[in-house]
Amino acid sequence: MPEPREPLTTDDVAKVANLAMLDLSDDELVTFTSQLDAVLDLAGELNQFDVAEVAPTAHPFGLTNVFRPDEPEPDDIADAIREEALAAGPEVEDHQYRVPPALGEAL
Amino acid sequence: MSQTRTETESASSEPNLLPEGWEMVIGLEVHAELATQTKMFSPARNQFGGDPNTNVHPVCLGLPGTLPVVNEKAVEHSIRIGLALNCTVQRCIWARKNYFYPDMPKDYQISQYDKPLNVDGWLDLPGGSRVGIERAHMEEDTGKSTHVGVSGRIHDAGYSLVDYNRAGVPLIEIVTRPEIRGPEQAKEYVEELRSILVTIGASDGKMEEGSLRVDANVSVRPTGADELRTRCEVKNVNSLRSLGRAIIYEARRHVDLYEAGDSPRQETRHWDEEAGRSRPGRSKEEAEDYRYFADPDLVPIDPSAEWIAEIAASIPALPKERRDALIGKGASAEAAAMAVGRQLDALALAAIEAGADADRVLTHVANNLAVDGAQNLDAGHLAELVKMETDGALTATQAKQVLAEMVETGSAPGAVAAAHGFEAMDTGELETLVDQLIADSPEEWERFVAGDDKARHKMQGFFTGQIMKATKGQADGKAVNQLLNQRASR
Amino acid sequence: MNQRFATATNIVAEVSSGARSAVDVVDEHLARIATDDGEIHAFNTVTADAARARAAEIDELVASGSEPGPLAGVPIALKDNMCTRGVRTTCSSKILEEWVPPYNATVVERLAEAGAVVVGKTNLDEFAMGSSTENSAFGPTRNPLDTGRVPGGSSGGSAAAVAAGFASLSLGSDTGGSIRQPAALCGLVGVKPTYGAVSRYGLIAFASSLDQIGPFAHTVGDAALIYDVLAGHDPRDSTSIVQPQASVLTDLGAPIDGLRVGVVKELSGQGNEAFEPAVVQAAADAAEALASAGAKVEDVSIPSAVAGLSAYYMIAPAEASSNLARYDGVRYGLRHDGPNTAAMMRASRTAGFGDEVKRRIMLGTYALSAGYYDAFYGKAQRIRTLMIQEFDEIYQNYDVLLSPTSPCVAFEFGAKADPLTMYYNDVCTIPSNLTGHPAISVPFGLGQAGLPIGVQILGPMLSEPRLFQVAAALEEVAPR
Ligand SMILES: [Mg+2]
């Protein structure tokens, strides 16, 4: 039997937005809450199936033990990629990515 | 805050550093960087130091579209560690630990969660205690931020610079059960663990380079109780000394809170070595929710029995086994630990087995051999040298000199001693010299005979020094002392 | 088949024999882009100069007598979520608007080696989240068959590029139907390969356990030509299938007598108001046509198939919420400043992502969060196992299965503004993504306003040769 679900609240969505590092306006909060609640209703269909004894899928065809050898990429390729990757940085100083100070974080 | 702390013996034979009636409950999480050429999931180099962002690749920078592929060597090392810690090695899966942090390129860490590689092991410490290992799982390291600001302190910092050289370096996280009862046992555990990691070649174990990092989960409880109370995880412990201090500080903080009718709250705290105290870390207004789930970019590791057996066969003798071998030959526990710690135990054991006196062999290992070069010393030669000493053919001073030359040239001790014209001095000859010196130094002799222990010790140095000078170091210092004391008590 | 444009198969034949130059072929396609793409908006970026240069290289290879590759001179368009070194790759998101990757996706390298010529990067629903290409941060793509309608999505730009004659082939990515549905809506063949058959390295992830790259083509033969180039093991993708894959060209055109075909009751649209009647009818006609060609056709039931949509809308957003965490303004992409790192990350993500992306990130974050994981994400992953088991059981007795691709033909802009209504579009395509099995959509008949309908052929793991064989048979008998 599907268990009745508590409807999603704006507090729930605010908490989730916070975890996901998104800021929502009050209007957005209300709209998203009703939209997300409707999708969660869909999930109710899952309760029609008894899967307590079924294992979750990790890989559809059960692939295991995929490894690569411990060999470095040639230095010239690594150097070129480093320069191109750093060139894409929004703010780079002395070959490092510059960010505003962390807050409330003692390292 | 200040209380009289009674220092009695606790069950673990450590002095009790807490007020009467309280005991510490400590679990340790050790992160060790694995000794590989490349990172956990990318072909970038795993190398300490180097210019910022030189050991990077699209994968470990977390660039869009990149995918992780597991470094086989890192798994092999991790299995080796699990076996050395008596763990069950099992089928395991990778999980993503989700949280936002600029040092972490993907804003999730690939780690292991409910199905780690190694579980349920233990480690026996030199002092005789056993620490249970809950798990030893694989994960990737983060990058490093440098805070740039006028005062260099975090809260005044203008900005931070991020270097991803360390991001993605393979780590093993070894988690003990909460069975450690004090700072000494904690340090003993870390030292023993470090020694194992180095012995099996899985990690260089360098705490000073951050390749071995220790977090301590500390709580307290009434002595003898079974309960587990709220624990705090103390991070940023960068040396064994800090580890001991941090544990004591944190445990006392908990006791103080309980005795004041309050209680600690579960949190991560950072050890400030300079201030000698821990501080709360990241603000915990909302409990952390890492949203662990199986990483869909990776597949399970299911090590075959053959692979595990092959790795097990490659594990060399572990420190405990090596210490026990020396102890079995008459070495003290301390001397054995020292020899193993200096990686000179095989040499010592071979020399002792060749018939040399254990104490003298271990004295040379402790005091007269540099680790570098000594590895090449022939154990047979060392045994011969010690035999010459015990036979009285060489004095301790001469033996030390001969040993140094043996290390350098690889020559046999007999040849070196002969080249120097070292021969044990005839006892009669030495007696004559000592008596002559006493006659020539009446004032000094007076002070030696009449002086208290301190004065006598000082004068002893004078007489021994003179005899050594006269014999060009060939005299046996011990014999000289014996003669002086004999003459004085007449 | 109404063939307005040259097939890739013809282009390869002409270019390799020297009958026509690759430069000429590419110029013809670039000319159509220049004339028509202002209206269609299939492309985010057109790489005209690089394409001409590459075409000239192919011509030189031909002139020098070297083997120019199985896709010699074929103009191809890439969905703009596949990394191209030196060419911006945006995912049609403001957050990656200016991002230029320092590396190539594996498929890009494979195409280059095969002699294909990339003409540009195509528009998509932001981060491939959508079924109409209306969610692009750079504006929607129009369906070349009726510019008042959507081309489908999320690979709408790639579908439109082929349908409009801007490229002879294109690549899309399919997480819940994002190749097959736009192929159906634009009258093309679209292939969702077996999970792991084509490398995902360099494909910007939406939902890692479901994403697969596949082709759009005018004909089954063209799709087969490029499929053989794309498929194969890639050591850079841990989920890539290791075993060798058979060529899909071998059985193309082989008769299908005796082949066992199942019509999936739960996906047929029978008695379902959300399905356009012409679509339901076309699928039934296709089954009839296969039977006439000698196949043994029967109705089958896969009860868990109805749970596909709900399981998908837990799993895909959950994986996406984690995959899209890296867009934080630190290393690449859009940055909006803030007084501290966390504020900067928030500001960048808030400004950089569109509503649909935010919706799915929040949904996925919720499905994974403490206290909800078991009821939502955990349960969905178990349903997935159940579906794999049920499909595998059916494949004991049937070679392939059949269903409509999309419940309706191309719809008008704004017709499905409600997220749930839009999500429902994927109901037939989602099961193959959850099971990892391959599927092909082939045009079959016309629906409302004379727009094309697609039917879908499903098969077990690595059954691509069989799927292409059946698809070719259907193509033969499709009403035109
Ligand atoms: Mg930890």
Ligand SMILES: [Zn+2]
């Ligand atoms: Zn860790």
